[in-house]
Amino acid sequence: MKMVLETKEARPYRNIDASQCPGCPSNLATKLVMEIVFQLAEQRGDQPIVFGQGCGIGRDIMHRSGIGTHDSGCVGIRAAMEMRGIDRPLVVIDGDGQIDMGFDDFSGAFQYGAPYMHIICDNQSYAASGTHATGMTDMFARVSTRPSGRVGGPNGRVNPRKQPAMMIRYSGARYAATASPAHIRDFERKILQGLDNMPSFIQVFTPCTLSWGYNDSDSYEITKLGIDCGIWPLWEWSDDGFRRTVRFDADEMPEKLRAYVGMQRRYAHLTDDDVAAMERYILDLNAQIDQMQAAFPGKARAGAAS
Numbered sequence: 090m091k092m093v094l095e096t097k098e099a100r101p102y103r104n105i106d107a108s109q110c111p112g113c114p115s116n117l118a119t120k121l122v123m124e125i126v127f128q129l130a131e132q133r134g135d136q137p138i139v140f141g142q143g144c145g146i147g148r149d150i151m152h153r154s155g156i157g158t159h160d161s162g163c164v165g166i167r168a169a170m171e172m173r174g175i176d177r178p179l180v181v182i183d184g185d186g187q188i189d190m191g192f193d194d195f196s197g198a199f200q201y202g203a204p205y206m207h208i209i210c211d212n213q214s215y216a217a218s219g220t221h222a223t224g225m226t227d228m229f230a231r232v233s234t235r236p237s238g239r240v241g242g243p244n245g246r247v248n249p250r251k252q253p254a255m256m257i258r259y260s261g262a263r264y265a266a267t268a269s270p271a272h273i274r275d276f277e278r279k280i281l282q283g284l285d286n287m288p289s290f291i292q293v294f295t296p297c298t299l300s301w302g303y304n305d306s307d308s309y310e311i312t313k314l315g316i317d318c319g320i321w322p323l324w325e326w327s328d329d330g331f332r333r334t335v336r337f338d339a340d341e342m343p344e345k346l347r348a349y350v351g352m353q354r355r356y357a358h359l360t361d362d363d364v365a366a367m368e369r370y371i372l373d374l375n376a377q378i379d380q381m382q383a384a385f386p387g388k389a390r391a392g393a394a395s
């Protein structure tokens with residue numbers, strides 16, 4: 090495994106877009122994460138170790154332990170650091186495909202409790218190798234392995250995506266959250282929370298110009314619409330409870346959803362019935378988020394209510 094050498098004068102992460110598509114939100118999110126991590130480390134006198142792999146994540150400059158093994162790689166690095174008396178912040182950035190391929194690795198490392206932060210830039214596909222579906226591909230989205238947007242052909246199943254940020258809290262994450270680079274203050278605060286509450290996991294919504302099929306100048310708008318329409322709720326979950334961090338407006342949802350799907354080629358085949366099914370899914374998903382918030386108020390909110 091190779092590492093990126095960061096110094097005050099040389100910041101290679103600012104130039105990790107050599108092979109990425111213009112406007113790639115994964116690439117932007119990766120740079121933002123690294124900027125925040127390195128700035129905080131500088132203030133604290135720390136020397137972070139950051140590595141990873143993913144389609145938009147600086148293919149040429151980031152270094153990795155191998156597909157689906159980043160989390161056990163982190164456990165190994167932490168063990169080696171402990172043996173040598175070294176304590177440095179450890180961060181891995183990768184994509185949703187890594188979670189699918191290495192779920193045992195991923196959940197096992199969190200259960201083990203190694204202090205590191207795992208960020209995924211979730212573009213809902215294996216974009217680097219031909220846009221195959223991952224477990225995080227949204228319902229009805231057309232990918233190369235699901236040309237009809239359904240599993241098993243035009244009349245096949247409609248699959249909602251997995252929610253790894255929910256699942257990992259029960260595997261030992263002290264902090265789990267969803268985030269978006271279009272909501273930068275929320276994004277920044279969550280990265281800082283993740284660094285202070287390891288092991289932590291943050292799933293970042295990162296559209297993909299190529300596999301989602303939209304103009305690269307529309308990355309920000311698509312990213313923001315994905316949050317505003319409620320298909321990607323922003324929340325965080327820690328010992329301080331579960332909290333929605335960006336509001337969802339059910340009345341505005343239908344209009345925002347139509348704008349969101351209307352800008353993407355992967356949804357060009359949708360019928361009115363499909364859009365209605367997406368609306369029901371979004372309402373259910375957001376009702377669950379509200380129920381989680383009520384069920385896990387955390388010590389501060391529970392105390393205030395009593």
Ligand code: SF4
Binds near residue numbers: 113298
């Ligand atoms: S294919 Fe998608 S994720 Fe990969 S670099 Fe291009 S926009 Fe980014």
